[in-house]
Amino acid sequence: MGKIKIRILLVLLLGLFVVGAFLLLRARSTPSLPTPTPSAGAKYKFLIPGTSSRGDVLKNLGQPLNDEASELLNFKSNNPNLPHQAVVPEDTVVFIREIITAKDKKTTEDITSQYGNAPYTLYGPASVNGFNLYVYPDKGIAYIGHVEESILLEIWYFQPTTIEDFQTRWAKGYSTTHRPIQ
Amino acid sequence: MAKEITIDIETARRLLFILSLEGDVKREEIEWALGIIHQIPGYESITLTKAVQDRALKEILVAIAAEQISPTTPKDLETLIEDAQKREAALEAAEKTGEKRTEEFIAAAEKAAKTKAQTKTPPVPPEPQAAAPETAAPSPTEAPVSLGIKITPEAGKVLQKVTSRIATAPFRAAVSFAGPTLTADEPGRAAALSLLARGVTSEHVEKKLGEVDTKSQEKLQSLVKAIKAEEQFFSVQTRLLKQAFPVKEITFLLSPESGLTQTQVAIFFKPQERGGFEAVPRRSFFGDLANRFGSQLFGKASSNFLKKGAEKVATKVAGKVATKLATEAATTAVAAATGPPGWVTKVIAWLATEIGPKVLGWIKKHFKDILGVSLVAGGVLVGGGAGMAVALGGGLIWLGGAGLTTAGQYAGGFLSFFVSNLLIPAFAKPLLIILISVPVTVALILFIINSGAYVVPPSSSSVLEENPFIGVVKEVEPAGPFENSNLPVSVSYAITVTAKRGTITNISFEHKCEAIAEKGTSPCPAPLPETTPLEISPVEPYVYTYTQTYSGASYRDSLVINTFTVTADTSETTGSSASGVASIIIGNPPTGCYNIAGTWPANERAAIMAAVSNLIGGSPTYVARLCAAYSQVNLYYDPPKVCGAWGCAPGGNVIYFNSAGLGNTHNATYILAHESGHVLSYGSPNLYQAYLAFPGTLGELPVCTYGGGEPAEGFAEAIARFAVGSSCLANEPNNKLFVETYIFR
Numbered sequence: 043m044g045k046i047k048i049r050i051l052l053v054l055l056l057g058l059f060v061v062g063a064f065l066l067l068r069a070r071s072t073p074s075l076p077t078p079t080p081s082a083g084a085k086y087k088f089l090i091p092g093t094s095s096r097g098d099v100l101k102n103l104g105q106p107l108n109d110e111a112s113e114l115l116n117f118k119s120n121n122p123n124l125p126h127q128a129v130v131p132e133d134t135v136v137f138i139r140e141i142i143t144a145k146d147k148k149t150t151e152d153i154t155s156q157y158g159n160a161p162y163t164l165y166g167p168a169s170v171n172g173f174n175l176y177v178y179p180d181k182g183i184a185y186i187g188h189v190e191e192s193i194l195l196e197i198w199y200f201q202p203t204t205i206e207d208f209q210t211r212w213a214k215g216y217s218t219t220h221r222p223i224q
Numbered sequence: 225m226a227k228e229i230t231i232d233i234e235t236a237r238r239l240l241f242i243l244s245l246e247g248d249v250k251r252e253e254i255e256w257a258l259g260i261i262h263q264i265p266g267y268e269s270i271t272l273t274k275a276v277q278d279r280a281l282k283e284i285l286v287a288i289a290a291e292q293i294s295p296t297t298p299k300d301l302e303t304l305i306e307d308a309q310k311r312e313a314a315l316e317a318a319e320k321t322g323e324k325r326t327e328e329f330i331a332a333a334e335k336a337a338k339t340k341a342q343t344k345t346p347p348v349p350p351e352p353q354a355a356a357p358e359t360a361a362p363s364p365t366e367a368p369v370s371l372g373i374k375i376t377p378e379a380g381k382v383l384q385k386v387t388s389r390i391a392t393a394p395f396r397a398a399v400s401f402a403g404p405t406l407t408a409d410e411p412g413r414a415a416a417l418s419l420l421a422r423g424v425t426s427e428h429v430e431k432k433l434g435e436v437d438t439k440s441q442e443k444l445q446s447l448v449k450a451i452k453a454e455e456q457f458f459s460v461q462t463r464l465l466k467q468a469f470p471v472k473e474i475t476f477l478l479s480p481e482s483g484l485t486q487t488q489v490a491i492f493f494k495p496q497e498r499g500g501f502e503a504v505p506r507r508s509f510f511g512d513l514a515n516r517f518g519s520q521l522f523g524k525a526s527s528n529f530l531k532k533g534a535e536k537v538a539t540k541v542a543g544k545v546a547t548k549l550a551t552e553a554a555t556t557a558v559a560a561a562t563g564p565p566g567w568v569t570k571v572i573a574w575l576a577t578e579i580g581p582k583v584l585g586w587i588k589k590h591f592k593d594i595l596g597v598s599l600v601a602g603g604v605l606v607g608g609g610a611g612m613a614v615a616l617g618g619g620l621i622w623l624g625g626a627g628l629t630t631a632g633q634y635a636g637g638f639l640s641f642f643v644s645n646l647l648i649p650a651f652a653k654p655l656l657i658i659l660i661s662v663p664v665t666v667a668l669i670l671f672i673i674n675s676g677a678y679v680v681p682p683s684s685s686s687v688l689e690e691n692p693f694i695g696v697v698k699e700v701e702p703a704g705p706f707e708n709s710n711l712p713v714s715v716s717y718a719i720t721v722t723a724k725r726g727t728i729t730n731i732s733f734e735h736k737c738e739a740i741a742e743k744g745t746s747p748c749p750a751p752l753p754e755t756t757p758l759e760i761s762p763v764e765p766y767v768y769t770y771t772q773t774y775s776g777a778s779y780r781d782s783l784v785i786n787t788f789t790v791t792a793d794t795s796e797t798t799g800s801s802a803s804g805v806a807s808i809i810i811g812n813p814p815t816g817c818y819n820i821a822g823t824w825p826a827n828e829r830a831a832i833m834a835a836v837s838n839l840i841g842g843s844p845t846y847v848a849r850l851c852a853a854y855s856q857v858n859l860y861y862d863p864p865k866v867c868g869a870w871g872c873a874p875g876g877n878v879i880y881f882n883s884a885g886l887g888n889t890h891n892a893t894y895i896l897a898h899e900s901g902h903v904l905s906y907g908s909p910n911l912y913q914a915y916l917a918f919p920g921t922l923g924e925l926p927v928c929t930y931g932g933g934e935p936a937e938g939f940a941e942a943i944a945r946f947a948v949g950s951s952c953l954a955n956e957p958n959n960k961l962f963v964e965t966y967i968f969r
Binding site for chain 2: 120121122123124143144167168169170171172173188189190191193195220221222
């Protein structure tokens with residue numbers, strides 16, 4: 043009798059695990075935090091994350107370096123080591139990463155003059171060299187720039203959101219506290 | 225034509241698991257892993273050591289494991305696996321008959337994997353794996369360090385090891401998760417427990433006391449006492465831990481010369497302000513994840529358990545202790561889990577909303593069952609022998625108590641449901657158990673994976689590489705520093721040349737002396753031996769001694785650097801060179817914009833002054849660029865503020881040092897040059913921007929094995945390697961070209 047109980051138990055466990063997984067997934071898909079209403083944020087070459095289509099991306103940025111059907115599209119930048127990137131999960135672009143070099147003649151002042159000082163600063167691996175991630179979550183724009191000078195390394199464009207959601211989705215390697223590791 | 229094949233999820237997970245163990249696996253496992261990794265574009269000839277350190281590779285594998293991407297490989301994976309299986313039998317036989325060391329197996333495996341590599345596909349730039357720059361998450365506050373411990377494992381019985389590791393898993397989890405909390409309250413205990421959890425006993429530490437200076441001995445004595453106290457409190461765990469992690473010996477690592485990179489050190493210690501030591505365990509990729517997750521969930525509870533557990537544990541019978549501890553620790557842990565992150569929060573929140581505020585009390589009441597489900601599920605998911613052992617062990621723990629009865633009740637409840645359609649009462653309890661078990665299971669899986677990563681990999685590569693064939697040591701007596709009033713200064717030099725691997729021939733010597741002073745650098749006498757030996761054998765080192773007197777105004781406020789270089793042929797190479805350097809300080813040599821600030825111990829002060837003068841003399845343009853960025857760069861001796869192993873430039877014009885990197889002028893110069901690289905970037909960000917865009921620099925990361933894939937570290941490391949003339953920079957030609965062109969010229 044005991045053996046039967048154990049067997050039944052194992053079968054039930056398996057079933058429950060599946061049910062549990064299903065419910066967990068359901069719970070995950072219902073975020074507890076209210077998702078901000080997507081609104082149009084900053085744009086890059088007429089491309090607005092959350093609005094522009096894959097076709098718009100290809101039309102504005104040209105032929106990607108990789109397969110144009112990919113979720114992550116790479117485009118030639120002035121940096122031979124790093125491409126511009128666009129994330130297009132289905133047919134809508136949700137994130138664009140613009141790589142800046144000295145040739146591009148862009149500075150942090152181009153951003154701060156338009157959007158003001160960034161409300162959030164996140165620290166990442168380049169912070170030991172003076173480069174932090176400055177985020178305007180509600181404006182849909184962030185940049186990696188120098189702490190003292192106007193040198194700019196990257197500009198990120200995304201759908202306006204909260205800082206928590208931004209960190210979770212796009213800045214996993216960044217922290218709100220500076221913790222240098224060398 | 226080669227069959228196109230996808231690296232499947234299971235293979236990616238297995239590869240990640242092997243990489244997380246950093247070589248502490250059988251040779252055939254490594255060979256199998258390398259065989260597959262070598263098929264990934266861009267990783268055709270990567271070594272195991274580099275693969276372990278390569279964060280980008282791990283991210284690719286994580287992405288595959290998470291079904292985010294599916295890169296194809298040009299070779300048939302099944303064939304590779306078949307090959308590995310065929311080799312297995314032969315290897316088993318070899319292991320049984322010989323006493324081959326793991327290092328030899330790994331070296332042979334790497335060589336075999338390289339040989340097998342088929343014609344390379346054209347190099348393809350590694351495609352970014354994620355949308356956002358998935359730069360490395362900073363490790364948990366890596367603490368300042370001054371002493372590292374390398375643990376050399378001893379071979380043991382595999383089954384005994386596995387079962388003991390499972391039995392001690394709750395204890396080790398509690399130690400690991402309690403780390404930050406316990407360190408803040410009782411750093412001595414935290415250090416002792418960290419070591420004990422890795423199988424290091426008081427006896428191991430005591431044996432090695434004679435190898436450190438008197439000051440360190442006193443501190444380590446307190447550590448020995450602390451470990452002994454824990455051994456008494458946790459006597460059963462200690463016995464099991466010795467079986468789980470048999471330790472052959474430990475080695476104290478006092479400087480970068482130890483020959484290990486930071487990632488290869490099992491545990492670091494930093495001195496406490498009030499004396500004693502604070503432990504900073506070195507964690508693997510998975511270990512870091514596991515510990516962060518576990519610490520957030522169970523940190524406080526685990527700390528309480530360790531604080532309160534001693535008395536309880538001492539009175540328990542061995543067989544019951546593991547179960548009891550597991551249950552108690554985990555019960556307390558979940559009861560305290562008030563603020564877990566992410567999806568765990570959502571699950572808990574959902575439960576709290578749906579089931580009501582009494583749910584936590586219910587969880588506590590049923591935790592033994594939750595733990596049982598977690599162990600079974602965790603073991604099954606991890607798979608393999610160890611995983612199944614966990615499953616079996618967990619099942620026994622669970623069913624061995626009241627769990628079996630409860631299980632029957634669950635089954636009965638479900639039968640009732642099927643018969644009478646009374647869904648809620650029968651469904652709720654087991655469902656909740658399963659749901660709560662999921663996060664515990666995840667933590668358990670990660671901890672099991674992490675357990676294997678504590679052992680230092682057998683292979684090593686030096687932070688500051690040395691010539692493998694020729695050893696040159698130059699010593700000076702007295703070493704100084706001297707005052708200007710001591711001039712003329714007379715010192716004796718002893719140069720010892722050693723043939724490390726075999727007899728060296730065709731020998732030539734070069735001797736150079738420079739006095740670096742405010743007015744400039746001037747040559748000084750550097751005599752050569754009257755005769756040069758025809759050969760030097762490994763059994764008889766060549767020793768050359770001479771006495772030199774320095775007099776005159778040119779030596780006032782100067783650093784006198786002597787470099788003796790030996791060039792010779794070996795059985796494997798021709799024209800191999802090695803140098804030995806000795807320096808003395810007279811008065812106050814020029815320090816450029818470097819300001820040696822705060823209080824420094826005498827030896828460290830002498831070392832950093834020598835390094836400063838060395839850098840100014842050897843790399844004047846680099847120092848000039850630095851001084852153009854900051855009129856003053858402050859150098860502090862402040863071990864608690866050191867954020868790496870040997871130094872820290874936290875931002876701006878400040879650098880912190882500890883004693884570890886200041887053992888000799890060469891090391892001190894290297895550390896100073898590296899940290900100054902961060903300062904330079906901070907003060908001249910356009911240089912760092914230029915580095916990022918210089919063709920090929922980022923593709924060569926890590927530079928000389930240091931810094932992983934982080935460009936910020938690559939920038940500083942390339943500068944440091946160039947400053948001290950490391951030959952490894954020849955393997956990173958684009959980095960070398962960049963620093964040569966933009967930093968040193």
